[in-house]
Amino acid sequence: MNQTIIAQYEHHINLSDAQIKRFSKKANLFSILRLVAFGCFLTVIYWSVKLDSFVLFALGAIVIGATFRWLIARQSWFDKQKKYYEDFKAVNQNELDSIKQFSNIYPNGEVFVNEKHYYTSDLDIFGNASLFQLINRAATANGRQKLADWLNAPASKQVVLRRQEAVIELKDKNSWKLDMQARLLFANKQHVNELSQLFKYLHKPLHLPGEAWLSKYVIVGPALFIAAFIASFYLPYANIVAISIAILNFIITGVTAKHTNQTDLIAGKIGNTLKSYADVFNSIEKEQWHAEYNSALANKVKATNGNSTSSIIKQLSNLINNLNARLNMVVGFFLNIVLVWNVRYVIAIEKWKRANHENIEVAFDVVADYEALLGLASLHINNPDWAMPQIADGEGFTLTARTIAHPLINERLRVANSYELNNTRKIDIITGSNMAGKSTFLRTLGINTVLALAGAPVCAQSMQVSVVQLFSYMRIKDSLNESTSTFKAELDRLQMLLKAVAEQPNIFFLVDEMLRGTNSVDKYLGSKAVIERLISQQGVGLVATHDLQLAELEKQYTDYVRNFYFDIQVVNGEMLFDYKMKPGECKTFNASLLLEQIGIFSKPV
Known part of the structure; x- marks a missing residue:
C-alpha cells in the first residue's frame, strides 16, 4: 500500500x-x-x-x-x-x-452490464465489485459513457499510446485532478438526461413570432417608458403615455408567455449548473498541457474568436439566471412592465443558441474525455507499482507479463503469475484442481488486457500486449425468459466464438470449462472438437479444464498447443494452494477430498 x-x-x-x-x-x-x-x-x-x-x-x-x-x-x-x-x-x-x-462514491456502471458482450460480463468489467467501480471518477453521465466505451472495446495502438501519455501527465497533476473532481462532483447526483435535454433544446429553434421587431422594441420600449415616467413629473398627460407603454409591455409579455415557458422548461432549471460547468472549463483552459491528447482536448475549449468556452457558458448561465428573476411575482411584474424582461431574455437566449449551439456538445465531450482519463490516472496514482504496458506489433499475438495479478483482489491476498506469448499463435490448455486458480488466472489476463488496451496501467511488473479483441466463455447461464437451457446457452456462446475467430483476425479467447451442461463423454468429445476447430482457424487463447484428456492434444499439435497447470499439495489431509501456474499437465485433483470434507464421500478402507 x-x-x-x-x-x-x-x-x-x-x-x-x-x-x-x-x-x-x-x-x-x-x-x-x-x-x-x-x-x-x-x-x-x-x-x-x-x-x-x-x-x-x-x-x-x-x-x-x-x-x-x-x-x-x-x-x-x-x-x-x-x-x-x-x-x-x-x-x-x-x-x-x-x-x-475498493469502495467508490461514483456509480459502478451496472447500467452497462451486457450478458451477451464478448467479455465484459465474464471479466467483471461493470456492476458491483467491478473494474468500472474501481476506476470510475466520472460524475457526469457522458463521462461514464466515455469510460464504458473505452472498456467495451480495444483502442488502436496510436490511441492507446496517446492515452497512456495523457494518464502519465495527469499522474503528475494530482492536485489539478482532485480539483477537477471536486468541481464536477455536483454532477454525480444530477439527472442523467439533464445535459442531453439541454443539447436537444439548444438545437431546437424557438420560432418566436415577431422576433425581429421585438428585438428592437425591447430596447426602444423601456427607453420610452422611462422618458415618459420622468416627464410625468413636469408635463401634464405624460403619465398617460407611461401607463400606456406599461400596459403594452404587459400585453406583449402575456402574448409571448408560451414561448417564455418553453424556454424555461429546459433552460430555466440549469442556470446555476451551467455556472459550475463554466468553472470546470476555466480550469481546463488555464492548465498548461504537454501530452498530445490533453493538449488536443484543451484546445477544443480554449478561446476562439476571443471567446473561451468558459466565458460562453457563463454568458448562457447569466442569461438564464436573469430570466429566472421573473419567478418573483412582484419583482417580475415590475421588470416586465418597465423592461419587457421576459421577452428581452428569451430573445437573448435564442441569439446565444444560434451563435454557439454547434460548439457546446464538443465542449462537453471534452469534459467526458477528461473524466475518463481521471479514472485511469487514479489507478496510476494510487498504484505506483503497476506498470504502463507496451503495445506490441507483429503478425502473431503477444501477451507477455511478469508477476501479473488480478486488480480486484486485495494486494495482501492476490498471487501473481507470469505468462509469455510472444509474437506467435498458440492455444494453451490449463488443467488443474478445483479452486486452484485456473479461472482467476484467465480473468487476470483478461481484465489486465482490458486495462492495457484502454490506455491504463496494469496490475503487473511489466506487460507487452498486441491490440487484440478479447472473447470469453466463462459464466454461461440459462435463461428462463428466453427458454434457454445451460447447454443451449453454451452452444450459442461457442457458435459466437467460432464465428468471431473466423471473421476477426485478432480474437484472443479465454475459455473456462466448456460444455458443463452435458455428460462427461460428450463434454470431452465436444471440447476436443471445438479446440481442433480453433486450431484449424489459427485461433489464439487459453482453455481451462478439469478434463485431463484434453492435455493430450499437445502431443498431436506440438507446434500449436501448450500445457500448463495449477495444482495442490495435500499435507496431513489438508489441501494447500499456491495458486502458481506451472508448465505441463496436472497430476493432482481434489474433488474427492472436498467431498470427503463435507461428509459426502469417504475413501474405501
Whole structure:
C-alpha cells in the first residue's frame, strides 16, 4: 500500500476540514450582517416618516440596498467556497476508501452490464465489485459513457499510446485532478438526461413570432417608458403615455408567455449548473498541457474568436439566471412592465443558441474525455507499482507479463503469475484442481488486457500486449425468459466464438470449462472438437479444464498447443494452494477430498 499517497490524501482532508470551518464562520457572520442591514433599513424608514424626509429615505435605501446586495454576494461566495472544500474532502476521502476498501462514491456502471458482450460480463468489467467501480471518477453521465466505451472495446495502438501519455501527465497533476473532481462532483447526483435535454433544446429553434421587431422594441420600449415616467413629473398627460407603454409591455409579455415557458422548461432549471460547468472549463483552459491528447482536448475549449468556452457558458448561465428573476411575482411584474424582461431574455437566449449551439456538445465531450482519463490516472496514482504496458506489433499475438495479478483482489491476498506469448499463435490448455486458480488466472489476463488496451496501467511488473479483441466463455447461464437451457446457452456462446475467430483476425479467447451442461463423454468429445476447430482457424487463447484428456492434444499439435497447470499439495489431509501456474499437465485433483470434507464421500478402507 502506497503510504506516500495516503498521507497526501489525509493532508488534503485535514486542510479541507479547516477551510470548511473557516468559510462556515464567515458565511454565518455575513448572515448576521444582513439582518443588521435590514434593521438599519427599518430604522431609516422610521426616521424618514418621522422627519417627513423623502431624501433621507432615498439615500438610505440606496446605501443600504447596495450594502445588502454586497453582503448577499459575499455570503454566496463564502457558501460556494465551503461547498467546494466539502466536495474536495469527499473526493480525497473517496481515494482513501478506494485504496483501502475498493469502495467508490461514483456509480459502478451496472447500467452497462451486457450478458451477451464478448467479455465484459465474464471479466467483471461493470456492476458491483467491478473494474468500472474501481476506476470510475466520472460524475457526469457522458463521462461514464466515455469510460464504458473505452472498456467495451480495444483502442488502436496510436490511441492507446496517446492515452497512456495523457494518464502519465495527469499522474503528475494530482492536485489539478482532485480539483477537477471536486468541481464536477455536483454532477454525480444530477439527472442523467439533464445535459442531453439541454443539447436537444439548444438545437431546437424557438420560432418566436415577431422576433425581429421585438428585438428592437425591447430596447426602444423601456427607453420610452422611462422618458415618459420622468416627464410625468413636469408635463401634464405624460403619465398617460407611461401607463400606456406599461400596459403594452404587459400585453406583449402575456402574448409571448408560451414561448417564455418553453424556454424555461429546459433552460430555466440549469442556470446555476451551467455556472459550475463554466468553472470546470476555466480550469481546463488555464492548465498548461504537454501530452498530445490533453493538449488536443484543451484546445477544443480554449478561446476562439476571443471567446473561451468558459466565458460562453457563463454568458448562457447569466442569461438564464436573469430570466429566472421573473419567478418573483412582484419583482417580475415590475421588470416586465418597465423592461419587457421576459421577452428581452428569451430573445437573448435564442441569439446565444444560434451563435454557439454547434460548439457546446464538443465542449462537453471534452469534459467526458477528461473524466475518463481521471479514472485511469487514479489507478496510476494510487498504484505506483503497476506498470504502463507496451503495445506490441507483429503478425502473431503477444501477451507477455511478469508477476501479473488480478486488480480486484486485495494486494495482501492476490498471487501473481507470469505468462509469455510472444509474437506467435498458440492455444494453451490449463488443467488443474478445483479452486486452484485456473479461472482467476484467465480473468487476470483478461481484465489486465482490458486495462492495457484502454490506455491504463496494469496490475503487473511489466506487460507487452498486441491490440487484440478479447472473447470469453466463462459464466454461461440459462435463461428462463428466453427458454434457454445451460447447454443451449453454451452452444450459442461457442457458435459466437467460432464465428468471431473466423471473421476477426485478432480474437484472443479465454475459455473456462466448456460444455458443463452435458455428460462427461460428450463434454470431452465436444471440447476436443471445438479446440481442433480453433486450431484449424489459427485461433489464439487459453482453455481451462478439469478434463485431463484434453492435455493430450499437445502431443498431436506440438507446434500449436501448450500445457500448463495449477495444482495442490495435500499435507496431513489438508489441501494447500499456491495458486502458481506451472508448465505441463496436472497430476493432482481434489474433488474427492472436498467431498470427503463435507461428509459426502469417504475413501474405501
